[in-house]
Amino acid sequence: MTTELKYVPVLKWKQGEQKAVEGLQIPTKQSMTPLIEIPQIDWDYENDCPKKTIDEHLSKTGESLYNSWGITEPVFIDLIYIDPSERMQDGSHPLSYVLQEGRNRGINLIPVTDPNRDSAYQLEVMKANQTDQNGVCIRLKEAHFNNLQHHINQLLQQQNISPNEVDLVIDYEYASTENKNRTSIFLKGVLDTIPYLHDWRSLTLTGTSFPADLGSIDSNSIGEIERSEWLIWKDVVTTHSLKRSLNFGDYGISNPAPFEADPRFINMSANIRYTADDKYIIFKGRVIKRFGGAQYFQIAQQVVAHHEYYGAGFSAGDYYINEVANNNDGPGNATSWRKAGTNHHLTLVITELSNWISPSTSSSLHPVTP
Template sequence: MSSRPVYVPILKGKEGEFAALEELAGDVRTALMPVIETPAIPFDHAVGKPAKSLTEHVSGIPDRLKRSCGRRPFFLDLSSLDNGVRLDHGGNVSAGILSGCSNAELDVVPVILTSSTQEHLTAVANHHLSTGSALAVRLVVEDFREEVETDSEVDRIIARLGLPEATSADLIIDLKDLGSDLGRATLIARSILSMIPRKHEWRNIILAAASFPEDLSDVNAESTSLLPRLEWQLWKALQRKPASLPRRDLIFGDYSIAHPVTKELDPRKMRMSASIRYTTADDWLILKARNVRQYGFDQYFELCRLLTERPEYAGRDFSWGDRYISDCVEGTQGPGNATTWRKVGVNHHLTLVLEQIANSHREP
């Protein structure tokens, strides 16, 4: 990693998120460093089995990463595939993907969890030795429970990777879903931050959290709602007392416009509604229409019109996503599909959050 990132969003390795990264303005993409979570093999509910083999699923991952990230650095979390299942030729999944990334000359920083298998640790250690790449350790709330020896767990990982200390590694503290109680979340965050192992060794420490709901079923159809961005409010609360932080150079991370856990749903039974997830200063603005099976994707034209008439709309020149919204209103873009609107929402979100962080750094 050539420079310290300003922002670390955690993104699902799916087409909408990949495409959102591709459309970021150059200065925005340079300043952020995403954690990309490789998805599990999709399931074909019609035939009752995985849609493809493991080998087929992972074979295209390095190429897709190259198209979305180019030579810019990114974290890669392979935990959804780190389950002991091997590729068709008997190879290890992590080793195969990291080898493909190396061959594609990608600046990948592999992520390790306390639950990572020995095979994954070996693959990451070998990748580090052969490429000189940085590494990242990702700790979650459960890693800080009273009965867990967090320091010992981290020491074990560092030793297994063959590192003399943690100076060539980043630490990701992932609080995941904060729930609805900001006060409780703040107490938990402060407690965990006080227990960080080797806090002065890590090259960077990232604090990530989420508060977007699992789905929008609690939002009424044909309505406009505001959902609070509690992770951003938590970040601001922590920054107001910098002396209580383990380090002054903490880096902000979030889950963009998604919940940390991805539901595996049967598309035949889904009743997806047309909706736009639009990030504002302290909230997500949710504009929701009716289900697309019955009323179609053309509902997005009206949602875009409603959004552009609201004061929260940032203007067509703010991001690629905002330009797409404006073009829909003008009739020069089609209504797209669910992937299109994930791309639009994520692209706008990443641009806005980076601007917020930059502005907060300029405040006295």
């Protein structure tokens, strides 16, 4: 069992998130273990077929991991959104391909699994541990919380692995602000039922309050969303007698659900998602298709003028916001603003955890200078 707190952000591995991680300073990266979800293959709605083959879809995965992460600290890798029937052109399993791409570039990948993965996927996870001796990440969601001991024992036996070789992630996914207290009580009950509680290599609680869309925020306004996942984690570690470290995880500035809508009919508004102490601040403009991307200059100025802006020196994302506010860069697009917002968010969470001392473990991270 490890006692050092780690941040476990669940990241949808698209360009915005990749570039956000790439822009982090090395001490910040060393204080986190990202759980990277390889996204599903984009759909060609005009021709009603996938845009790429699985080989094309995964061809740059190793390169992106190396360019964005590039250090020896481990990363959890999850292919949950890749269709189980997919195989590479040479017949190999997509998970096998991705793990080999990591090995080829010196990236320390730990495969993620859960009780619902098919036998072929589970076999690749087991083979990876036999090859790399890196252990396994087991990610449990609400569907697995009933009969938890059965699910866990079955996986341990299937993988021929001990709890001390496993990073266990309790992922409650989305929890609305209104259900914050109920979720916290529920999760304490879940933690009480986890077998081998003190034997797991690491234990992480992850989820988010970030909604699937920003429809609740009016155009041309500044709205707020409570960071319930951060408040839930703090409540759990201060009121539950775990007597072990409990890592914090979230979904960055995203909702857990994958984006599946036809982009031709999406009327996205310009927005900057900015994380503050116990909340997300949403700086929202108007529909980009109608009013253009130049409105990002004004929105960035609103961020910089806000009393909870952390300053241009806080992170690469904050520097970019300041540059756009001063017309030295930008206006940017949805990808560049996801990069900026995510980079700021990751840096902020590491800073928060750096200053956190858990009553149950009396341990903390070393302070990190963004």
